[in-house]
Each structure stands twice: as structure tokens, then as C-alpha cells.
Amino acid sequence: MQDEHNEDAQRDFHVTEVRVKLTDDPRNKLKAYCSVTIDQSFVVRDLKIIEGSRGPFVAMPSRKLSDHCSRCHHKNHLRASFCNHCGTRLDPDRAPRDGRGRARLHADLAHPINSATRIEVHKAVVRAYAEEVDAAQAAGESYRPKTFDDFDHLSEVVDDEYVEELERRQQGRERRRCEAAKTESSMNAAEASSQ
16 A cells, blocks of 8 residues: 555656756765756755765755753753853763664754655756756856745735735734733742742
8 A cells, every 4th residue: 555655646746847056166966056946836846966975966855953041941952062051061972873873963854755756856967967067067157046036026916915914814823922922921920829
């Protein structure tokens, strides 16, 4: 059943656009950033193209993992030696380990869940990267990298009433949280005075 689902997903998934922005320093292993558009409907940004020992590979967008200081509970990146808030020395071996024993310092924000999709994304990105490198070399000084800015513009068909409804709901949730906090505070004060 799962294999049938994976096969259907693989047939329906298409990378319809890849935008590549080359980095400036040719000595850097990070060669480019890119965005991938899936089925002309969904964009994933901040994929990285890194030069590896066997050629370029695609690193998925990720976030730094963090934990909390045992003393003040402030959030710190797992590579931090000291708490950014109170200065307490942090355990250098507190990062979780992967199957090979390496510290896990980042977590993917988006990634393929099967090898066929990973291969399709990899091929599309590496192909677009090679084309962008060729275009940059051909253009020389006049080369201008592609931009990702137009992904930020909202469509003109945004439903203003829907957005307003979402904002009203958010305000209602915040108001209920404040009321609950006040009620809890009053109950704690009453309980403390009765003792």
C-alpha cells in the first residue's frame, strides 16, 4: 500500500522551475542558493548547492537546532559554549547524535520523503546550476543573477475579507489567553491568601 502511494506521488511530482543565484567567492564550497517551484504551485527556497568531493550536491533548507540553558532556560544554539542570556557554561556534548555518531546541529525545514523525489530534485537543481554557471561565464561582466523577489509579492486575488477574518480570530485567541492568564493569577492569589 505504501509503495503504491509512493509511486503515485512520484508520478505526480514535477519540478517546474529552478532559480539559481551563484555565490561571489569561487573558493567557497557553497556555490549557489536556489529556489525550486513544484508543479507551478509551491516554492521551496534556500536550497544550497555545495561542491562536494563527487561533484555538486543539494542541501535542503534547514534551521539551527537549539536547546535551553539549565539555569535561565534561555534558548541557545547547540554550538554555543555559553548561554547567550546568563553566561553559564553549556555542555559541549549536548547535541543529539545521528546514526554515524555525528552531532545533529541542523534540522531540515523541507525535504523529499522518498529517493525518487530526491533524485528528481537533485537532477533539476544541478542541471539549472550548470546552466547558470555557463550563462555567467558567457555573459562575463554583464552577468546579473536571477532574483527571488517576485515570490514575495502577494497575488492580486488575495481575499481581503478572508485575511480580516484570520486577523479577527488571532485577536480573539490573544484576548482569551490574556483572560485565562488573569483568571489563573487571581486564583493563585486567592489560594495564597487563604493559606
